[in-house]
Amino acid sequence: MDMLIDGGWTGASDGAVDPILNPATDEEIATVPRATAADVARAVAAAQQGRDAMARLPSHRRFEILESVARRIEAHQVELGRLLCRExxxxxxxxxxxxxxxxxxxxxxxxxxxxxxxxxxxxxxIPGRERSLAITLRQPLGVVAAIVPFNYPVELWSHKVAGGLAAGNAVITKTPEDCPLAVLEISRYLEEAGLPRGAHQVLTGGRDVGEALVRSDGVQLVAMTGSTAAGRRILEVAAPTLKKVHLELGGNDATIICDDADVADTADALIRGRFTSGNGQICCAVKRVLVHRSIHAPLLEAVVAGAKRLRLGDPMDPSTDVGPLINRRSAERVEAQVNQAVADGATVLAGGARRGSFFEPTVLIGVSPGTPAFAEETFGPVLPLIPYDDFETALTLANDSPFGLQAAIFTRDLRRVMRAYEVLDVGTVVVNHTTAVRVETLPFGGNKGSGNGREGIHDTLEQMTKVKTLLLHEIFGPAN
Structure with missing residues (x-):
């Protein structure tokens, strides 16, 4: 598949390509261009005309284009889902x-x-301004660079590209290296829906492509979902141009299980939120489970039994519970983190083994606060359960993290819910449900190392527009 630059589908300027592999089989399913610095420069130049055309495009026309793409996605949902599964x-x-x-x-x-x-x-x-009035408008920023992660590429790209276009911007997408195909296919729908030339472009390739976009003077906003390390790098590269940067980054989400929680329901939620959702590769997945000591043993037994029942295998098979990680390197990284946890004193009660790009659903006990297995994000199906005795201690442990994306609490006690909502330094507190949840109409994002700003249908447009004020001096009163 080719990438999209200045209204045309094209290869890289030097002809280089990258293979796209099925992580379950290592089969090559396609190749895509590996964009060069010249390709990035060409896209940014074309986006300057695209931004002017988008700024002139009336909102009813933007509505029509995006609505038509939504209908076409729905019409091709099955084949797009199969393509995304394979890559x-x-x-x-x-x-x-x-x-x-x-x-x-x-x-x-x-x-x-x-x-x-x-x-x-x-x-x-304001004294002296009694006869004056101001009005404000929200206007497009210009060119948005959308840098998309591998774990939920279609969903997370949709927020960036649809939000950027709805606001009247031009958008340049940098696809994830491992799985760009479904995004490229839906980009065809956008291009065929009647967008102005250069209003949306798609670049494939590596980190250098993203950095070149971030560095460019022709880009006014970088919207990126990815790791915290990548977010810090983007801030460094973007600083000289003073462009806006919106980052949705990693998480090490804590779940607090109180003594009045239902053991069976809670175990099911933990298994869904850590193992069977995204194969554990979700920024807001269940990462650290703090369990009141009075129910630690029965909950642990239920979670271990549930983890052992899960079927690891071909993600195209509807009976599969857990598929592969995005590539072998990611699985090896999770394996190393589990081995380090064991070396630090943890015990594996279920799973713990890697097979190629697959990693077994793993349950750990004996993980101590302060160790890497507690403090660092593990991007795979690994679940540590840690007992606590006092609710305030659990809140303190939950906050003991450089991340602050989401947290969950399982309880029937509303005062505990409100206390957690008051003190947890996160973007969202979820009650009696896994943290692995995102609702597109709610603001999503985190604090501390989990990013800045919020993304969602009602919030992204504020990030992707700027305010212009008109001050009408002495506008009221009798005319001269």
Whole structure:
């Protein structure tokens, strides 16, 4: 498959390509161009014309384009889900569902394109300004660089590209290296829906492509989902140009299980939230489980039994519970983290073994606060259960992290819920449900090392627009 630059599907300027492998089989399923610095420069130059055309495009037309893409995604949901499954490795039910979510996201931004409102501000609160008025408009930023991760590429790209276009920007997408194919296919729908030339372009390739976009003077906003290390690097590279940077980064989400939680329901939620959702590769997956000591033993028994029942295998098989990680390197990284946890005193009660790109659902006990297995993000199906005695101690442990994306609490006690909501330094507190949840109409994002800003149908447009004010001096009163 080719990439999209200046209205045309093209290879790299030097002809270089990268293979795209099925992580379950290592089969090559396609090749894509490896974009060069010249390709990036060409795309950024074309985006300058695209941004002007998008700024002139009325909101009803932006609505029509995005709505038509949503309908086309829905019409091709099954084949897109199969394509995403083959390149990404998530279970076929998950990838098909992700495509459906993307259609909803496109439709949501289509509607919001008609609701980018300014406001009027009476100035009579200011002495001497009683007869004056100000009005504001929200205008496009210009060119948005959308840097997309591998774990939920279609869904997370949809927020960036549909949000950027709904706001009247031009968008340049940098696809994930391992799984760009479904994004490229839906980009065809966008291109055929009537966007102005250069309004949306897609570059494939490595980190150097992303860095070149971030460094460019012709880009006004970088919207990136990825690792915290990558986010820090983007901030460094973007600093000289003073462009806006919106980052949704890693997480080490804590789940607090109180003594009144239902053991069976909680165990099911933990298994879904850590093992069977995204094969454990989710920024907001269940990462650290803090369990009241009174129910630690029965909950541990239920989680271990559930983990051992899970079927590891071909993600295209509907009976599979857990597929491969995105590539062998990722599985080897998870293996090394588990081995380090054991060396630090942890015990493996289920799983713990790697087979190629597959890693068994793994349950750990004996993980101590402060060790890497507690403090660092493990991007794979590994679940540590840690007992606690006092609720306030659990809150302190939950906050003892450089990350602050989401947290969950399982309890029937509303006062505990509100206490957790008050003190946990995270973007979202989830009650009686796994942290591995994202609702496109809610603000999503974190604090500390988990990023800045919030992404969602009602929030992204604020990130992707700028405010312009008109001050009307002495506008009220009798005319001269």
């Amino acid at each position: 990404n490795g998530k279970r076929i039910g998950e990838t098909t569902g992700e495509v459906g979510v993307a259609a909803r996201i496109f439709r949501g931004y289509a509607e919001e394109a008609k609701r980018i409102f300014g406001k009027s501000v009476p100035l009579d609160a």
